[in-house]
Amino acid sequence: MEDSQKQMFEMVESMPAFPKSVHRIIELTSNINSNPKELVEVIEHDPVLILNILKLVNSASFGLSQKITSINHAVVYIGLNTVKNLALITSTLGVLPRRNHAGFDIDKFLLHCLSVATISKLLAKRSGVADNVIFDYFLAGMLHDIGKIVFAQYLPDKFKLALAMAKEEKVTLYNAEQKVIGYDHAYIGSMLAEKWKLPSSLVDCISRHHSVTEEESKGSEFIDYVFLANQITKQLGIGFAGEILLDTIPKRIFDRFGTDLPAIITSFENLDSEIEKAQLFIKT
Structure with missing residues (x-):
């Protein structure tokens, strides 16, 4: 197990790092006393980040009434936190390898993640989550x-x-990973999130997105949205992330969101169009 732990660490260290500008953005947005002007200055020194953020802000996903032409305007219209999350999403997608030898379809994987992100955000919006943090749920869905x-x-x-193994034995992929590799994707994903110095709530969500139980715990409300969005996405067959088997959904989640999974799915309006609008995120 010690050798396996060392191997996990070495794999994470081998993954590409974020640009320095993104680490600085995380630092600034984590400090309640930071000046928005500092954030704008950091982004304005990264031309790729500017291009991607402005493209996303002006997309149908945000539906703004006027075109945003500068990062300064973006901060004013959508807020510091959302700009930070856009920077994290575009930077993450920018460093992810697009090819592998496992036969794992990255395009279908990204579509799965995009669906989880979109549904997480819709669930949060329905539950009255504040606009300035609602994009946290989208980010968590993208990276889970x-x-x-x-x-x-x-x-x-x-x-x-x-x-x-997951396909042939009809077990969850994370159980198959634990048997074959010794660790699952939630564990290694949280290690990578820590390396990238992502917010602790996001690290926790990545780590626990399959560990949802009947008992609530600290941070579980945030995780519940991503967990449920993941089950809905698998049920609808949107994209593919390696498995179709649904996790057991605790009763308390149905108590919060609806009577059962089909009822929750039916309650969404224009889900297809929402996911279609969000597809620009994986085309940046």
């Missing part, structure tokens, strides 16, 4: 399965075996 990319890139043969 990021550990699978690490396995596909650095342990392709073992990950391929885990994928086959």
